Amino acid sequence: MIQRSALYALLAGAAFAFGLPAQAVEFTVGYQTVPTPSQVPQADGAYEKATNAKINWRKFDGGAEVINAVASGDVQIAYLGSSPLAAAASRKLPIETFLIAAELGTSEELVVRNGSGIVKPQDLVGKKIAVPFVSTGHYSLLAALKHWKIDPKKVEIVNLSPPNIIAAWARGDIDGTYVWDPALGKAKESGKVLITSGELSKLGAPTFDAWLVRKDFAEKNPAVVAAFAKVTLDSFAAYNKDPKAWAANRTNIDKIVKITGAKAEEIPGVLAGSGYLSPDDQARTLGEPTAKALANTSAFLKEQGRIDAPLPSYAPYTNAKYVKAANSL
Template identity: 25%
Template sequence: MERAFQTNFKARMRRAGAAALMTAIAGMGFALSAQETLAQELEITELDFWAVRDAQMSGQIALASEMGFFEDEGLDVTVKWIVSGTDVPSLAASGEIVMTAESVYISAMLQEKGVDMRYMMPLSDVGGSQQVVLGPNTEVTAPADLEGKKIGMAAGAGVGMAITAMCEEYGVDCGKITLVNLQPPDQIPALVRGDIDAMAIWNPYALEGVKVGGRLYFSGNKSYIDGEEKEVDYMYLDGGLIVNGEFADENPETVKAVMRALITATEYFNSHPVEETASILTGTLDIPEEDLQKILSMNIYTNKVDDATVGKATTLLAYGGRPDIAWVNKVYTPDDLYYLDLMKEVAPELVTAEGF
């Protein structure tokens, strides 16, 4: 209880500011009592949350942990940081993960393998942070020059959708591009050595690639191919709350508490300057503050299940089910994968899509 007390006090001070100090002190006794009541209503209070250490999939998780939003809900959450979301399917299949944040297409992959991991709530639209960076010595004057070149990318990464869309727009033969399976930390050294000609990756690694002399070529929603920035619609990629089905059935109040904490974090992102949230998360995410400001600005943090979100998710899942892509062996739809019953209890105003 002492640790929870200290964490909540720090979070309360950050949110309320120094002007509310006396009010916060006066309310400490009540806050502790309220937290004890919350904990009694939850099936469990201690749980592990597996997440990629980045601002895309895990922005709200990091913020809720740092600001005490989980503790405010009576939860003691330990964040287990991993390098890449492509590791999630194997970890979930082994039973090691009961809660994570990943794309709806990862949920489709798990369901197809018979692993009951349910997509409970959107967290973000991170297409802008999925980027292709050319190497320092890579000569590309037109997209067709990518044919015959090597692009480093973690196998199954969503950024592959942006590459395919770019190829289709410019008539590039994707089959003539060699994709080299490399995890994010290994791509930058390979780019510098010239082992790969480009990397398809997310932030903060994409920014690091530019720092070592690489050139940002395009992202999920912006292109620099023609020498100037223009908006494109190469890909939608979401982050979302994914929970083990048996765990959700046995611990619905705990899951709802997690959802409330993440929604609070979303609201914080959207109501505070990016400079402020970057200063809070720079240590947790191990990303320089100036870089983190840029990354946070590229992402859209939202929990809405509206018609636009469902439409974009439908396109993403259709891409993953294509025979030439084959993330999964059939085309799933959001209706197959969204489990929104608990979200409707927590925040029914956020679920407005037709049919849901």
């Protein structure tokens, strides 16, 4: 069996053959705290080896912050949810989605506080629910209220970042939250789940997380983007081969805890509740399906007054060529 270090060396060699620059480039990657298999190679330094690059990893608490950093040019590659991605594309930012990071299931949930008096959806009326605005959690919360035929104006929806949600929950300032780990895990300690993103997906409001890249960076460094995609896809393949065995490996879980701050005991369930697409499924999805999903999400965001207007087409904001190139590495 080839050792991990040898695999990294082979991957790096293949990336050089694909056209990586002889001298290391430097770029910044924006990541978030949703647990994912790709955080294992992130912790191992595999992305740096494969891309022959100096990577500055920058943590963000929500998609709105990611959008601003990408728009300013401070971040070249970023992880964010489908709702902020749709908002960014609607602003015509110079970006393209090059990989689906996860199809969301139980990694984001609406949790209500024990003792809040919320037993059923209609009990949300008049309650204070926290969510990071223009996030997948925000989109899902509004979609859930629409499904339950609850006027969002009758719910006190407040804009808080995940760290501030944790603090507000601890103080008893909020009755519920739609969020992801580690804030999700903290809320579930003294709350109950009212609905999950996976359940909403079945009701016609799917959400996903994605990796995007600034077009100017991708045009200058296509091999770097392909190598980045390769490492991510390999982490998905390792997990999908035997999810239970992968999650039973404490080393994997410890690395995700280090990156995200999520509770170790909850990570296996979060991973199992999301979907990680194969290269072939990525290639099929990173086209019309993704463009359509962004269009549908943008229409909803317009309806909620979160964007000015949807674009005629979101096809320019999704690109499968880097995933396809990764298959040759």
